[in-house]
Amino acid sequence: MEGLNQIPVIQFTNVSKSYGPMLALNDVTLTVDEGEFVVIVGASGCGKSTMLNMIAGFDEPTKGRIQIQGKENTGVNPQCGMVFQQYALFPWMSVEDNIAFGLKMKGEGRAQRRARAQEYVDMVGLRGFEKSYPKALSGGMRQRVAIARVLANNPGVMLFDEPFAALDAMTRQVLQEQLVRIYEQQRKTILFITHSIDEALLLSSRIIVMSARPGRIVQDIPNDLPYPRNADVQLSDRFVELKRHIWDSVQAEVVRSIEIAA
Numbered sequence: 001m002e003g004l005n006q007i008p009v010i011q012f013t014n015v016s017k018s019y020g021p022m023l024a025l026n027d028v029t030l031t032v033d034e035g036e037f038v039v040i041v042g043a044s045g046c047g048k049s050t051m052l053n054m055i056a057g058f059d060e061p062t063k064g065r066i067q068i069q070g071k072e073n074t075g076v077n078p079q080c081g082m083v084f085q086q087y088a089l090f091p092w093m094s095v096e097d098n099i100a101f102g103l104k105m106k107g108e109g110r111a112q113r114r115a116r117a118q119e120y121v122d123m124v125g126l127r128g129f130e131k132s133y134p135k136a137l138s139g140g141m142r143q144r145v146a147i148a149r150v151l152a153n154n155p156g157v158m159l160f161d162e163p164f165a166a167l168d169a170m171t172r173q174v175l176q177e178q179l180v181r182i183y184e185q186q187r188k189t190i191l192f193i194t195h196s197i198d199e200a201l202l203l204s205s206r207i208i209v210m211s212a213r214p215g216r217i218v219q220d221i222p223n224d225l226p227y228p229r230n231a232d233v234q235l236s237d238r239f240v241e242l243k244r245h246i247w248d249s250v251q252a253e254v255v256r257s258i259e260i261a262a
């Protein structure tokens, strides 16, 4: 199989982004290949969400080029599925209908949609809640619905913007392990933002460290912790070694970002 798909799934070439006079992102060049799980870490305001928004086609670069599967966006890209920090579910739809929404938009039949929704309900551990509405679910369960909805659409790229940040520590760990399982099974191409180095190391196959604003890439680190992974990996020597290395460069940038803001 190797070598068949030579086109990167995501290609940033000298991308800069300004908002008025403020330079948010500075000359970012990045290649993400199929099946990579890339986690982006960096100080607040360094342009991480801006990168995801431009990949999804919600926004566009001021300079440079972004190509998704070899093509520049001409609007919101249907090949990208996004999971946000706040569970963006339709409150008037059941779990099942939320998950199947994208399939309905694609014109899939009712029976097929239900079967597909059930498959992903099971995958994220929500069996028995198919007919529930979002308001009856906990934050962690809502976020599982959001993940299942994106998975059901089978996008070429999954984008996660701090999806577990609002959850308690235990729920967060359960969802992290679930996402690792899903990645191990499906090897989707994933870009994931977090402020947690532990989360980055637990999930990723590669970690990008961004500088303080204007954001640029300061480190691009392959994460060689072996899959299958679970939370126990955090006890390994290699985990501690990688964490120290990443923390050193993140910390320097966090200090710089506080100085910039002062």
Ligand SMILES: Nc1ncnc2c1ncn2[C@@H]1O[C@H](COP(=O)(O)OP(=O)(O)OP(=O)(O)O)[C@@H](O)[C@H]1O
Pocket (backbone or CB within 6 Å): 019, 024, 042, 043, 044, 045, 046, 047, 048, 049, 050, 051, 213
């Ligand atoms: N639509 C916008 N209009 C003006 N400025 C914006 C806009 N979106 C982002 N910015 C600014 O661009 C910079 C980068 O924002 P972005 O949200 O991408 O950072 P981030 O790294 O995701 O931050 P955080 O970790 O705090 O979520 C920030 O200074 C932010 O205020």
